[in-house]
Amino acid sequence: QVQLVEFGGQLVQAGDSLRLACAASGLIFSTVGAGWFRQAPGKEREFVAAIRKNGSNTIYADAVKGRFTISRDVATNTVFLKMSSLKPEDTAVYYCASGRHVDDYTISYDYQYWGHGTQVFVSS
DSSP states (O other), rough: OOOOEEOOOOEETTTTOEEEEEEESOOOOSSEEEEEEEEOOTTOOOOEEEEHHHHSEEEOOOOTTTTEEEEEEETTEEEEEEOOOOGGGGGGGEEEEEEESSSSOOOGGGEEEEOOEEEEEOOO
């Protein structure tokens, strides 16, 4: 059974940095890709960032490019999302996702497994 658990969401101020973590069980991140999505109140879930299973190719949404960095740690089987220069519009529940057959990393329904999310709130 695959489980993804996100950590690190909290209330921060605009301009602050924050790192989210996603720990996996039943799945090894070095053999599959992973992504981060977010959903703000009243909005659809949107793609944030992804890392391909080779660990070196990363993809970012335009809204976070240059501010967010996705990475993974093979030893702890954890994927991270480092967020810098946070803005109030980054406020959302952030979800970690993964799957064994992801074709388009920016599309949520390509992912098989999802965490329950972690709340990030950025105050102005």
